[in-house]
Every structure is written in C-alpha cells, then in structure tokens.
Amino acid sequence: MASTTAQQGGPAPGRPAAGTPGGAPSGGPSARVSAALWRRAWLRATLTLSPPLAWFLVIYLASLVVMLVTAFWTVNPFTNTLVHSWTLANFRQLFTSTYLTIIGRTIGMAALVTVTDAVLAFPFGYYMARVASHRGRQLLFTAVLLPLWASYIARVYAWIVILQKGGTLSWFFTKIGLGAVNIGYTNTAMWLVFSYIWLPFMIVPVYGALERIPDSLLEASGDLGARNWRTVRSVLLPLALPGVVAGSIFTFSLTLGDFITPLLVGGANSNFIGNVIYTNLGTAGNLPFAAALAVVPIVIMVFYLLGARALGAFESV
C-alpha cells in the first residue's frame, strides 16, 4: 500500500536518467521515496506483498504450527489444563481400530460423494456448455447456484424433512406404489445430503472445462471415424479431466472436514473425524488429541492435492 500511495503522490517517474542519488529534481520527500521505489523493483514488490504475506504466515501458518505442536502435548485429566510434556501418545491412539474406522468412514464417504457428484456433473455440465441456448445456460446456471443462497443448515434440515420416517420421500414412494422408505438417519441419508450440498462446487469447474474444448477437436474426431462414445472417451473426457479433478478437490475436502451433516442426518454409525474432534474439544476439553486428529485431514489433503496436480488440475482452470 505504502508504495502505491507514494507513486501516486510523487511526480510521474518518467525519466530515470534524472535519478542520480539525492538529486531528484522536484525534491519533495514523497518524490524521493517514489523514485527510490521505482528504481528498486524488489523493494516495491516486498512492500506490496509483505502485508498479505505476513497475514498468511502469522495468522494462517502460525496457527497451524501451534496446532501441530499442541498435538504432542497432553492434558491434565482433572483440571483440563495443558501439560507441556512431549509425547506421541495422541498419534499412537489414532492408530487404534476405533479411530481408523472413523477415518476410513470419512475418507470413504468423501470419495463416494466425489464420484457421485462427478457422475452427475458431467452430463449436466456438458448440456450447459455445449447444447443449451444462451438463455437456457443462464437459467441452468442460476438453478445450480440458487441453493447456495440459502443457509447450509436450512438445506440440511430440509433433507431431514424429506428423508425421515413418514417424510416427503416416503410419501412419494407410497404414492407410486413402491412402499414406504425410511432412510432418515443413516449413512445413505448422509451420502444423499452431501452429494446434493456440494454438487454446485463440481458442476461449475466441469462446465468451465467442457466449455473451453474447441468444437473443431470434436469434429476432427468424428471426421476420423470415431463414433460418439469414442469421442467422449478419447477427446472429451481427457480434456475435461482437469475440471473434474478441480471440482473433486472441493467436494472431497468439504466432505472430509464436515461434521454438521453427520451430526444432523447421520445415524448411529455416522461419526466423522470432525465429530470426534468436536467431542474432544467441546465435551472432553482434550485439545491435544483433537489437534492430533485434525492433522489427519491435512495429511490426506496434501496427498490428494499432489495427486490432483499430477492429473493437471492446476494447469488450465
């Protein structure tokens, strides 16, 4: 900020030749600062970038480091105060069957939701990008983004009403003669709700990727004798893959970190990593173990993002 202000305030730095040390013609301090900054690009960059960089380092990374350090401490079981003695016990506890089950369930659900959303988003994105009229595309875009206007909690509660016993879904199934269904408070319910809630985050990047594919490539594929399915498989899918992978980062990480949907629509076997973290923070006051658990999604996401980069998700989106 400082540098921009100085530049605007001083004379236009149009003649570098005049800039002998100490000899700036118009003489004012702001002009001198301006000139000095103009001559030293690295200083200008440093001044412009340091506030956001400091924010990133102090607020974002430092808090992560603090959390990581906490994970190696324990808590006095009686007074709930932190005991600053180094131990790996928290991490060792992670590798017991209880927590491995929960971690496995969380990853499994995140993967399932991602696949579901990708399968739903691909034809939808294709229609939006390549078939629909301009007006139709606008309408569809609005329809996709419309749910994001409502609060997350409201949408999850809407699904409870739909899925619970005697709810809308059950009523509909009874009407069409399939009999009552009762999938409220199950992992199936959780899968449906997650897939619904994160779908827009998949559709938008997939649409973006599909829209950028030139028609000529598809025509060329046809001219070379490929049938429709072959064109989809060999041209469309590979070119849209970075978009799918980019979308999957959202759907996967959002599901991985969620704990409200399991709390609200999950059943008796629906604890996620986030729920256990919440219990350890809120009920047990065991910050160190919660911190150790919180490292798990971070590690998973690091590997996921490395994989995504290998698939080219960050190149063209």
Add this chain to the structure above:
Amino acid sequence: MSRWTRGGALLAAASAAVLIAGCGSSGGPASSSSGGGGATAGLTPPQAGTAVPSSVGKTEGHLNLIAWEGYAQPQWVKPFQQATGCQVSTKYAGSSSEMVSLMANGGGGQYDLVSASGDADLRLIYGGDVKPININLIPSWKQFHPFLQSPPFNTIGGKHYGVSYEFGPNVLLYSKKTFPTAPTTWGVLYDKKYSGQITVPDNPIQIADAALYLSRTKPSLGITDPYELTQPQFTAAVNLLKQEHPLIKKYWALASQEISLFQSGTTVVGAAWPYQTNTLVAAGAKVADTIPSQGATGWADTWMLATKAPDPNCAYKWMQWVTTPKIQAQQAVYFGETPANQLACPIMNTIQKGSCAAYHANAPESYFQTIKFWKTPLAQCGNGKNDCVPFQQWVTAWTQIVG
C-alpha cells in the same frame, strides 16, 4: 456436558454454537492450576481454608458471568441491574469442559461466577478455581429442596462452593402406542425388540446410565455409585452400551433431534429430558416419560464463585437474586427444568399453567432421591484406592461405543 443442546429451542442458535464451539479457544494454557493431576490430587480442596465474608459489602458496579445459554435472560438480568447497580456481562459456554477451561486460574481475575453443572463442579473445586461462600448470606437457600441444600457435588467438608440453582432428571421417553403402560425398566433401551427404534444422547456421561442399570440388574458387579466405577464395573457398562449400539437409530446431539425422531415415529423409546416430553406432548404427540425402577441420572447446576472473582459483592447479590422464588420460576419455565427453590412452584403455574407439575417441582422428596446427579468421574472415588476410571477415559470409551 453439551449443554447448548439442552436449550433446543433455537435451531439456528444451536447450529451457531456448533460452529463456534468447533473453533473454540484453547482457553490459554496459563499455568497449570494448583491441585495437581487426577490421581494424585489431594482430597482437600485447595481453597478450603479461604475465609468467607460475614456480610455483603458495597457493590462493585459490574459482574462477569460464565453461564449456559438461557441462564442470563433480560427478564431477570435487567431488574437485577436496576436493583443493584451491577452491570452484568455474560460469556456463554458450550460445554462443561469449556467452563472449566474458562475458569482456569480462578477465573483469571476476569470472571466472578460460573453456572457449572455437576460433572464440572468437582474439577473446579479440586482445581482450586472456585472458593467457599458464606451460604447464610443467601437467605433463599433455606427454601431449597433439602437434597439441594448441601449436595455432595458442591459441598465438601461442610463448605459450600456455590449455591444450587436448577436441575432436571434424565427420563425414559416412550411412545404410548408401543407402550400402553409405562415401561418400568431401563432395560427397554437394551431390548432387541425395539431395534432401530431407540435413541439416546450422544454424551459420554451416558455410561453412568448404563452403570445405574447394571447396579440393580447385576448386583454382583457391586456398583454403588454410577460415577465411581472401577475398571471391571466400567468395562461392564461399556460392554452393555456396545451391545446396545446396533439397536440405536440415532445418538441425538440436539433436543430438537429427539423431538423430531419421536414426532415422526422413527423412534419409540429413548433417554430424554423433561423438556422433550413437554414439547412433544404440547405438539399432540402420544408420548410420555417415566423414571424406571432403577432410578435415573440427572443434572444439577450450581452458581460457583471464582477464586479470583473481582466483584464478589455483586456476585453475592446475584446469588441472592437468582435463588428467589420468582427468578427460580422464570428460569425453570424458560429453560424447561426444575427450580431448587420449593416456593417457586405456584409462580411457575402463573407463568405457564401446569408447568410446576410438568417439571416435577412439587414432587415429594422420595422422587428426587431416585435421581443420581451428574458428578465428575474421578480416579479417587471414596474407597481410598484411586482405582476408579477418570472422565477422560469415559470420553475415549464413548468414542469407541459410538464410532
């Protein structure tokens, strides 16, 4: 325990609480407070020797509370401020542990009072974070139900570490369609007959409910207090809950969840608070609640005075104020719980017809004797051997049961 759930009335507020609690503060490491660690903590509270005032002095003009959401409502805070000149600031806590963390180091010289539940009381007392009060400065105390005048969870060695406030039992809620007559045993929660139609709270203290049931049905275990369990007793209770797990439809975290589970008929029997029963009955649902023959667990809250309370006189004024029959009644009806003051009953009925009986505020003493009130499970459990299972292991075991 997760008490924000007990309010239940405001879904949005509750959801916000989930989010906020999720990123709750670490409470500051501070210096590990006096009192020492679990198993080695002495049996004498560190503040036991602190002198108590003989009268309430000049008020300080302000008061800082740590309270459950709904415990500092304008309808009784505003008149208090006018009457005493003490400006009330309230910090709402999401759980008992958050309260303990906030109260670390005697309230840090910042907080005066905390509305702690029984499961936090002993941690605060033995942590030296709260100090004894002169109970005679709170005249309404004499009007309390006898069992709440000097209960073991806030009175130790004849010293009162606060004044009891409100309480409630954890009841057995059932559908009248499934049970034409009230079930007489908690055993229905462990009965395969109701598989997939049972709901219990998602709360580690639920282990005490299983222990209470076992204390009557398996006397050979020798359980006398559901919060003081030796390893074999604890294991038996946890195993019972593990057997129950496949029968559970949902471990509820919000009172509203249980209400909707019963309203839709998804579940037919479960552990609940009177609040759920009353809300369901008011909505026309065919349900009722009961305390089975084994008795019940329950919660009881206490206003406790911080060791480093900066405004002790305002704090005493507050304890006097909120124990009067009128405020006791307002609080009970607002929150859906039972007042400690017996004279609150008729006032409850003027606020909401029939609420006194609905919340058992006029029940005979024998009714209250069936309730085993929450207290912190500690390693040292009265047998002098320090071989009981402390609370942290309860939490770990609960994750295993639910996970």
